[in-house]
Every structure is written in structure tokens, then in C-alpha cells.
Amino acid sequence: MPPGDSEARRSYDARARRARARDDRARTRSRIIEVARDAFLTDGYGATSLSAVAAGAGVSVQTIYLAVGSKGELLRQVVRDTVLAGEAVAAVSEASWVTELAVQTDPAVQIEILVRESVSLAARAYPIWRVVAEAATLDAALLPDLKELEDGRHRDQRALVGLLHGVAVPLDRAADIVHGILSPELWRLWGIERGWPRExxxxxxxxVLVHALHRPGLR
Amino acid sequence: MPPGDSEARRSYDARARRARARDDRARTRSRIIEVARDAFLTDGYGATSLSAVAAGAGVSVQTIYLAVGSKGELLRQVVRDTVLAGEAVAAVSEASWVTELAVQTDPAVQIEILVRESVSLAARAYPIWRVVAEAATLDAALLPDLKELEDGRHRDQRALVGLLHGVAVPLDRAADIVHGILSPELWRLWGIERGWPRExxxxxxxxVLVHALHRPGLR
Structure with missing residues (x-):
């Protein structure tokens, strides 16, 4: 075998090894985050220990620190995965339903899409959002995360409201209205505490949104 | 002085002493609750100690236990006083504005009264409601209080909605709608986080309520 081939071979092997190592790291990371999510939702933030997460994921606590980070960072990643619902995108604005919303020309149907996806997100994210609120009570370092979660939700909604046709109120006010009516808080009150079916x-x-956003009037 | 007079005199003195003692106890109790309210709002539930409240009120910790009770009971009393806003009544249903609502015949004006008073209550009660939520995170024994606070709010609203004319949705659904739209959670989002003026x-x-409650329709 000429020296060139041998070099190419070694280089190929090295690339393959690096790719396998990357896949292993990604799998370990996913497993840690999944175990952490279950622990946070079952036991709450305060009662979840990194050693229990490590045991559940079959790794050491040190590995958790290297692969993800602190307990607060674990919670951040769990929240991120929950909000994006496993869609392989970096932000809500890239989700496939946003395209559906953007190309729709009927203003009422646009609001139906926005409501369907937002209520679905609120129902999915609500349990972990409670964990973040609890965590922020126990660890003030997580207060900015709770605020960012809410600010991010408002930014996303403002962008989505900007795609809606027929809105008769200023954009910021319209975003605030959507932010409130489609909040996890109202989902909790109506969907969980008062037991309204999701539909x-x-x-x-x-x-309410068709009335409040479309009707030209006092607002 | 005949013996009868002397007896009457002693009996009068004893009554007066008992009345003074009762007034003293009531004043001490008010002072303790006032100091506790300030401490809870400033420092949160977890960081408030009974010894600090005792020092602030100029009494002993033992006196707090005898006059009011545990730290949890202090919080209960603070909440009660805040919700009733110093009106000398035992329940919201006895507040003077409820009479105003009951005798009003214009359905839209009734909703204006309900909203004015509920938003005013939400703004007043919101800070201490946050303390109760924090306290329930730290002390599971207070979870029923948080639930009772919310259930009591729903009961009050259901009774008030029962006084409204022109409601085109079933009473329970109407109460749920009012419960959500006039919740402390939405007050926080709109009145505090997004900075809408109270009016x-x-x-x-x-x-929204005139639209959602009066319009006969799908709901």
C-alpha cells in the first residue's frame, strides 16, 4: 500500500471515530436530559439531585457537568426541548405550523391556527413551567430564566401577530392580548383547575381574540 | 356606701378591665399582622422570621403564638385582611359595592362595577398572593391555603355572576370566564409585566366580558 493510501485510511478512521464519539455524546446528553425531565416533573426541582439523575442515566455526576452543566442548566435544556416539542428547529418561528399561518389568507383561520398551536404549547409546557417557577423560588439565579421564558413567549407572539391579517389594534397591544389570553396561566385556570376540555x-x-383583535373600536 | 353599690362598682370595674384587655389584645393582634404583612411583602415568606416580626411589633414570639398563631396562620390573616380591604365584613359578598351591583339594572354597568372592584382587588391582593404561592413551595402545609384562596375567589365570583342580568351562558361557565379574565394572573401579565394602566x-x-357573557352564541 503506498504511503498516500495509508494516510487517507488513517484520516478516514479518525473522522469515523470522531463522528462516533459525537453521536455517543449526543445520545448521552439526550438520555441525561430525559431522565432529568422525568425527575423534575415527578419530584420537583428542589427534591431532584444530580446524583439521582446520574444514576438514572447510567453516568457519573461529572459526566452530567461535562455533557450539560449544572442542575439549573439541566432545567434550561429541559424547557428548551419542551417548548420546541422535538421539532428540529432552533426557535418557535421556524416551526412548520408558522409557515401554515403565514400563507393562510383568511384572518379567522389564522387565529384558529395560532390558538391551536399556542394552547397545545401551553398544555405541553405548563408542567415544566411550574417547575421553573418553583426553581426560581428556591434559587434566585434562575429568576432571569423565568423572565426570559416569559419574554421569549412575548417575542414569539409579537412576531406571530405580525403575520395576522385584519388586526385593528396596534401590534404591541395585540401581542399583549394574545400573550394574556393564550398564557399558561389561563390554561391552568381553565384547562386544569376548571377542567374545560381543550377544544x-x-x-x-x-x-375572544377574533372579537378583541379584529373589531375596530375603542382599543 | 351600701353593699349593693359596692358590688355593682366592682362588677363595673371588672367589665371595664375586661373591655380594656380585649381592646389591648385586638391592638396587639393588628400590630403583629401589620408588621408581618410588611415583612412578607419585603422579604418573602421564607426569609421572614417570627422573632423579627416580634421585634418589629414590640412583643415576644410567645405573644405572637397566643395572639395569632404560627407563621402560616400569620400569612392567612394577612391574606384575609388584604382581600377584605379593611371593610368591617366577614366576606366579599357583604362588601358595600356588592349592594351597588345587585340593585343596578343595566347589565353593562353591572359588568363595569364587577370589573372595577375585581381589578382593584387583584391589584391589591396580587403581591400577597405571590407570597402565598412562594410559601406553598416552601411549606406543603400551605398548599390547601393557596387552593382555598383560589376556590374562595371562584365561589365569590359565581355568587356575583348570579346577580348579573343578561348573561347568555350557563352560570358555571360564566363564573369560570370571569375567574380567568379577572384573575390575579392576568393582572400580573397586563397590569404589571406589560405595564397597561389600570383603566x-x-x-x-x-x-371582553360583555362580549363573552351577553352574546348568545356557541358557548
């Missing part, structure tokens, strides 16, 4: 929460939110 | 929060809530 009734959605129908009510569509009706 | 704008009220105008928006009136508009």
Missing part, C-alpha cells in the same frame, strides 16, 4: 378552551380563545 | 386593563376586561 372548549380553544373555541373560547378564538372567539 | 386600560379594566376597559379591556369590560369589553
Amino acid at each position: 372548549e378552551v380553544q373555541a373560547f380563545a378564538v372567539d | 386600560e386593563v379594566q376597559a379591556f376586561a369590560v369589553d
